[in-house]
Amino acid sequence: MTAIDVKSFGKVAVLMGGDSAERPVSLMSGEGVLKALLSQGVDAHAFDPSERGLHELKTEGFARCFIALHGRHGEDGSVQGALELLGIPYTGSGVMASAVAMDKVMTKRVWIAEGLPTPKFRRLRRGEHGREVTREVPDTLGLPLIVKPAREGSSFGVTKVPGYSGMHEAVAFAAQFDPDVLCEEFIEGDEVTCPVLGEGDAAVALPVIRIQAPDGKYDFEHKYHSDETQYHCPSGLPEAEEREIQRIVVEAYRLLGCRGWGRADLMIRASDRQPFLLEMNTSPGMTGHSLVPRSAQAAGMSYEQLCVHLLAGASLDNPPAKA
Template structure:
């Protein structure tokens, strides 16, 4: 069996994806798999044909690598792949669609408003019921790309301009002060969680990928019953979107122990500073055994 580790891509998260992909590639090699590394560009289909892979291990972050595009192409080519399918990938990548699915399933989310670029540029734009502070984020990016916390009209204007660099929709979300907890899901079980304590204002792109800028608390320092609720909601969010394989669910716990689900990452980072490998260690997985399990889940789906 020839495994193709597909990483890179052309999204804003390309560099992180390449690091994740290299780590997965090295692990599969050490496990004895016949493995090839494929840097995904617009010629991805041709590269896959040339390498004659039997299964794809997807380590793409953002863009068409995570929104169902590559998944759809692989299905047309008849090649099994790790992680979620076309629909779940597309839903999880779209923050507005994700929140609507969560609300349907009674999964708590912070109050939010979707702003279209065309509305923002017109006189029809208003904040309505949302008040400062707010979190402004693009509807389609990951790794906290284009995300800002704003506390004034001026900051809002700048943050929306930044968010609209990545698409024509932005999400305005009520800023909730509290602990940021990430729950790892593998197959149909919650592995546990990690509490992140960034030294910056929030868990930004810089805080995520710069050593020393974030403290990681494993397991989270929260009440045991709240932790169980987080794990239950994390798994429920994973299932509500129809996800498969390994995901990471981003959540918040406020001072009154109210829990909110932010989003589901269908292709979590697999670098040395990534959260999923840290979380998986709580359930006895080292990096190589986690990679092997993710691959085996993909092959099991094909049986």
């Protein structure tokens, strides 16, 4: 790996916390990133946008930002747009890619238009959450099925619905997080995730991680607090299967216009080993249980090296013209 002059970064803000439902996870991610950057000699400082105005980044002389925010106002293009206006380079995807990837329905539409595999779905907007509408959804998607908020992360508001009678309650639960609810075909099989680093033609996939959660329930508790969930990296998948997943993930990442880094979640259908894209995370977790650091480590990159590498790639959608 090429040596990086961390002093050239200047004063760095690690954006963490925020006001989304994923605030606790973001604080864990941010603290890990901050510690890693400081250990490498970076002039890094914690910055919580829910407690301080973003304009202070400019007045306090911050030269770039590491975005460790998750969910609304951190991963959806909002903070990215503010940083564009401030002219402060930031890690991860730009405004449009962040906004599209945050919306699981819009993401699916892009992928479907380009022929990439993703489970069948139906979107229920505000006003379509009544029993008559929700009860007919399994007629087209089958059972069991997955119900989740269209714009949320960390498995908040997600329910696996085994029968018709559970639909209304599941939709009402998801709607607590977002008025747009995504009902999705359930794919029975292996759950995997695959990170990507870089941009455009230079984007590369890291090793695939196969996830085994107790009873197949990879929820918030099993993501961040349980030691029972098993993460296999190397994945143990056939080599050709892993390569195909990496190919699909990189294509999915490029189609959304992502840059810097991201992580795609997929299911591999047991019946025919067909992978299906579920979503793209443009500001993945960086906690002790997080998956991008695990995959990077399998590729020979330490947590600290990963943080510095991502920070080195901080950029703007529209950098100011040079005089």
